[in-house]
Amino acid sequence: MSDTAITVYDYFDESTWKRIKAFSDTHETPFLVVDLATIDRQYDEMSRHFPYARTYYAVKANPAPQVLTLLRDKGACFDIASTYELDKVLALGVTPDRISFGNTIKKAKDIRTFYQKGVRMFATDSEADLRNIAKAAPGARVYTRILTEGTLTADWPLSRKFGCESDMAMDLLILARDLGLDPYGVSFHVGSQQREIGAWDAALGKVKVIFNRLWEEDRIKLKMINMGGGFPANYLQRTNELSIYAEEIARFLHEDFLDDMPEIIIEPGRSMISNAGVLVSEVVLISRKSRTALHRWIYTDVGKFTGLIETLDESIKYPIYTEKNGEFENAIIAGPTCDSADIMYENYKYGLPLNLATGDRLYWLSTGAYTTTYSSVEFNGFPPLKDYYI
Numbered sequence: 001m002s003d004t005a006i007t008v009y010d011y012f013d014e015s016t017w018k019r020i021k022a023f024s025d026t027h028e029t030p031f032l033v034v035d036l037a038t039i040d041r042q043y044d045e046m047s048r049h050f051p052y053a054r055t056y057y058a059v060k061a062n063p064a065p066q067v068l069t070l071l072r073d074k075g076a077c078f079d080i081a082s083t084y085e086l087d088k089v090l091a092l093g094v095t096p097d098r099i100s101f102g103n104t105i106k107k108a109k110d111i112r113t114f115y116q117k118g119v120r121m122f123a124t125d126s127e128a129d130l131r132n133i134a135k136a137a138p139g140a141r142v143y144t145r146i147l148t149e150g151t152l153t154a155d156w157p158l159s160r161k162f163g164c165e166s167d168m169a170m171d172l173l174i175l176a177r178d179l180g181l182d183p184y185g186v187s188f189h190v191g192s193q194q195r196e197i198g199a200w201d202a203a204l205g206k207v208k209v210i211f212n213r214l215w216e217e218d219r220i221k222l223k224m225i226n227m228g229g230g231f232p233a234n235y236l237q238r239t240n241e242l243s244i245y246a247e248e249i250a251r252f253l254h255e256d257f258l259d260d261m262p263e264i265i266i267e268p269g270r271s272m273i274s275n276a277g278v279l280v281s282e283v284v285l286i287s288r289k290s291r292t293a294l295h296r297w298i299y300t301d302v303g304k305f306t307g308l309i310e311t312l313d314e315s316i317k318y319p320i321y322t323e324k325n326g327e328f329e330n331a332i333i334a335g336p337t338c339d340s341a342d343i344m345y346e347n348y349k350y351g352l353p354l355n356l357a358t359g360d361r362l363y364w365l366s367t368g369a370y371t372t373t374y375s376s377v378e379f380n381g382f383p384p385l386k387d388y389y390i
């Protein structure tokens, strides 16, 4: 339970917060404000901690042109999920050799579009998709995505829907060769906001077996490991520092691959962008359900349908900052729509000051990723979440 005020300076340095606050004060809620200098720093930090890896930014986390342009200029590559994302990135002058089609679920015609536009790297986890790739993207590099453990320790798990068992991954890579494709490597995603660093160890152990067996039994020399995303953002439940993740992962890689290190790719989304964003909202209404009720309901002008969908099952717990101080009391926090699913936190009780009032602002920190694009078009007549990049 969060029964004390969060300290904004645990999340931002003073000058960054001042900048965000000054901008926010002149704009009407609700909106997301993203500090580009923070993303710039985050990219540098990622590169410093993973100097041996190429970064493919997961565009789905936040596809704003300001973010893509910044990362383009810093030399990032891009993990793309759809033709719409592809066109956005190409329109900014990114060359197709910096793009990977990372979605394992795709139409044959979309594979053809990617290929025609020059993309040569494709993820897969099924025979039907692989055969489509062979037809529509002849000779392309393919990497197979494997299933991982770690569902219980990731705040936003991704396994089950994506990836296949190791045996199938090997069969697919052999079939890729037989179909004239380039069996290039193996990928995994240990789950987004993965708190258990050992999840990478387990996944790399599986990758190692695939690399060895394909070489020993089929003379297929794989060249690349794509370690996906999963690196942490700063939410309420703190994680290890990125440096600890990096140290441990480097150790796992070294143990498994020693002197024969393949090309390494990472695909950060959340860890690159989240900390740069603040969703600024306003309290619409505060009520109690009876005269003796112990909990207040606090309704804000943002909710599950205006960018906060990752509060589903209360999975992601955003730090919520208010300028009000004083005695705290538990609250249920809900959005403004006429839908009872639009409750962000009910089981996990946030403590908020008793003197919080209608019209006060609530600042949802670490909301730069997976918010704007999740916002509905006009559910209940509420427009999509506005976003600003400073």
Ligand SMILES: Cc1ncc(COP(=O)(O)O)c(C=O)c1O
Pocket: 058, 060, 061, 079, 102, 103, 158, 189, 191, 192, 193, 228, 229, 230, 231, 267, 268, 269, 270, 271
């Ligand atoms: C293929 C792929 N790579 C990378 C990511 C980004 O992961 P994260 O936001 O945990 O960094 C995702 C997220 O869904 C993904 O699907």
